[in-house]
Amino acid sequence: MPEGHTIHRLAGRIQQLFVGQTWRVSSPQGPFTTGAARLTDRTPHRAVAWGKHLIVHLGADIWHVHLGLYGSFGFRGDEAFVTSDALGELRPVGRVKEPTYDDAGWIIPDAPRGAVRARIHVPGGWGDLRGPVKCRVLNPMQYEALVGRLGPDPLRQPTGEIDPQMLLTFRDNLARRRISIAAALMDQAVIAGVGNVYRAEALFVERINPDTPSQQLDADQTNALWITITDQLRTGVQEGSIRTLRPTDPELGLRGSDLHRDRRGGTGRAAEPLRGHWVYRHHDTPCLRCGQTILMRELQGRRLYWCPGCQTR
Ligand SMILES: [Zn+2]
Structure with missing residues (x-):
């Protein structure tokens, strides 16, 4: 979608x-x-x-x-x-x-x-x-x-800024729901614009377990999640595609060099990544951050991807 x-x-x-x-x-x-x-x-x-x-x-x-x-x-x-x-x-x-x-x-x-x-x-x-x-x-x-009926849309914030009122509304919406954070992010009344890919990738970046009840997230987690989703969506608008994994991401560590190959077949951290996502559609492969196997299951008819090793918050 x-x-x-x-x-x-x-x-x-x-x-x-x-x-x-x-x-x-x-x-x-x-x-x-x-x-x-x-x-x-x-x-x-x-x-x-x-x-x-x-x-x-x-x-x-x-x-x-x-x-x-x-x-x-x-x-x-x-x-x-x-x-x-x-x-x-x-x-x-x-x-x-x-x-x-x-x-x-x-x-x-x-x-x-x-x-x-x-x-x-x-x-x-x-x-x-x-x-x-x-x-x-x-x-x-x-x-x-x-x-x-729509929740706040991070892309409607002023360019380059975080709108504190929208962030507060997001936090209130999460606090009022009795559902997991994975379900909440797909609820357009909680936050508008997030779909399956951004959900998986933002929760991974913030190390949040998708099954954590949305009302249990503390203010720091909610703020960080909003900022991460905002950054990811803004990059998506600029580039026209969803690429949440960067060759230069420090969390990649040494594994990063395995993932990037330039057009001549060589490797290098500056080359384009062979994959653009941390967990989305990478189930049954080792997590690039912790090495545990990435999992996938259906949640409300959509596939949810996450790493049980490092998404523990
Ligand atoms: Zn992991």
Whole structure:
């Protein structure tokens, strides 16, 4: 499932490519026809993410998308249809080699392929939404109800800062739940945006046993967990993928050199890692920190990975 960093990047792309322009919205697959008719020929004025929810504001109407496990957005357009990445570098988005335009000067999009729930289209390009679990238009009351049910999203903190109020809310949410910390981190009402990978990796980094009741975490543990999750999510937004294991991590010790190999087959700590995670999908292999075997089991239908040797808090 796309985790929070993916949705924040997606919101950033929609913000850059579509916001401020009058757009056309359609539902080639059909189920979103009424919603599309409501949104088309209007101008979106802000695209944001809240946890795993994509929110596009158009006056009093709010377009709400949740990708779920299999949803995705794809963008195509002409050479001017570009976004800048976190470093400010311009990146073309699915470039059409020989674009053609209609009389109004709008690029003529490809015929929809597969089940396109929603297509958004501006003069320079278009985006196709496939397979979401939610794609609907909300009014302000419905929108308030949606975000009112969501816990704090670490990626909504001011850039480079920790928001003390959000941290307090996270701590309160953990204290009120009678569930394990592993279950709590997946509860979007406790913290928004964390999915299976960040859960496993953040608990590992903080050496927290996934079965520890969430209300038993002390303030230091809660603070550290929030900061670690914030760092991991922010890195995910910058890099566009989840990589929580770094060649330079001091906890790797000497084992680090076994894990990294440059493209010519040599080894070196500066080379790209062959694996990007400490425990996620590394069950039945030795923990890189303590050597014990990493375990996996199902928890509420999702796989949980952890090391019994060093996640003991
Ligand atoms: Zn370990």
